[in-house]
Amino acid sequence: MSMKGKTLVISGATRGIGKAILYRFAKEGVNVAFTYNKNEEEAQKIRQDVEQQYGIKARFYPLNVLEPEQYKDLFVEIDKDFEQVNFFISNAIIYGKSVVGGFAPFMRLKPKGLNNIYTATVLAFVVGAQEAAKRMKEVGGGSIISLSSTGNLVYMRNYAGHGNSKNAVETMVKYAAAELGEWKIRVNAVSGGPIDTDALKAFPDYAEIKAKVEEKSPLNRMGYPNDIAGACYFLCNETESAWLTGQTIVIDGGTTFQ
Ligand SMILES: NC(=O)c1ccc[n+]([C@@H]2O[C@H](COP(=O)([O-])OP(=O)(O)OC[C@H]3O[C@@H](n4cnc5c(N)ncnc54)[C@H](OP(=O)(O)O)[C@@H]3O)[C@@H](O)[C@H]2O)c1
Numbered sequence: 001m002s003m004k005g006k007t008l009v010i011s012g013a014t015r016g017i018g019k020a021i022l023y024r025f026a027k028e029g030v031n032v033a034f035t036y037n038k039n040e041e042e043a044q045k046i047r048q049d050v051e052q053q054y055g056i057k058a059r060f061y062p063l064n065v066l067e068p069e070q071y072k073d074l075f076v077e078i079d080k081d082f083e084q085v086n087f088f089i090s091n092a093i094i095y096g097k098s099v100v101g102g103f104a105p106f107m108r109l110k111p112k113g114l115n116n117i118y119t120a121t122v123l124a125f126v127v128g129a130q131e132a133a134k135r136m137k138e139v140g141g142g143s144i145i146s147l148s149s150t151g152n153l154v155y156m157r158n159y160a161g162h163g164n165s166k167n168a169v170e171t172m173v174k175y176a177a178a179e180l181g182e183w184k185i186r187v188n189a190v191s192g193g194p195i196d197t198d199a200l201k202a203f204p205d206y207a208e209i210k211a212k213v214e215e216k217s218p219l220n221r222m223g224y225p226n227d228i229a230g231a232c233y234f235l236c237n238e239t240e241s242a243w244l245t246g247q248t249i250v251i252d253g254g255t256t257f258q
Helices: 016-027 040-054 070-081 111-138 160-183 206-216 225-236
Strands: 007-010 031-036 058-062 087-090 142-149 185-192 248-251
Touching: 007 016, 016 031, 016 040, 016 087, 016 225, 031 040, 031 070, 040 058, 058 070, 070 111, 087 111, 111 142, 111 160, 111 185, 142 160, 142 225, 160 185, 185 225, 225 248
Parallel strands: 007 031, 007 087, 031 058, 087 142, 142 185, 185 248
Antiparallel strands: none
8 A cells, every 4th residue: 555645744843753754754755744843944944855855745834732732723724735634643842941840850840840741742642643533534544653762661860751751642542542443543652762862962961871872772872763763654554554553662772671
């Protein structure tokens, strides 16, 4: 079954993992509706580049995952630009001021910071996936993915807020999968070990994490955004993963077992 001409909706595709996923799908002829938060200029560049290189349709839209209800208007805009929605990937993650009290050692955790991370990770996934599922039902099915991270499997300093929310979103994925299967919609999570992106570079102990991953991984290197993009493509490709739903695929360079 060809992926050409289908449409991917993905949040936070101006950088890092989201950008790599967008390019992976665009290269295969998939149209892309993607969101940015602050980097409108970069979004414009990406749109021009993928349209020129791959002859697909690309459009970008503003989104703040701290306001999950924004997804409702966002999908209305997407409906005007695209005939169908086949894949949805909840990828965007917050950083900076909004994670203060959430990205912290246990004794400095604060409800507001923790709630922000929960909102951006779990609630944004729920509203985005609901809107996407309504459209997928109309076209006979689709694939929904949430990004997750192995910070819910192994200890990472300051990561309690994110680790907990990733745990929660993986559970939400299973519930969504159980209920959306009747519409032929598959729902999965892709969980990454430390991947070399701006988000990770913002960690105060980035250099230490990088050295540790390189030492711990049997493959002796960090993960890169493309390592995650391939799994997302696989999960959206009906030919390759038709009976795969309600799961988390862990891509960690073998670090979690070490
Ligand atoms: N990096 C890792 O080690 C790692 C490992 C496992 C899983 N993950 C997961 O992979 C996903 C992507 O992470 P990444 O490392 O690629 O992040 P990143 O490089 O920091 O990119 C974050 C993306 O989210 C957007 N964004 C930021 N604040 C937003 C907001 N309030 N509302 C909507 N969008 C917002 C950014 O848009 P603008 O640029 O326009 O502001 C950007 O496109 C996340 O879910 C993360 O938890 C990451």
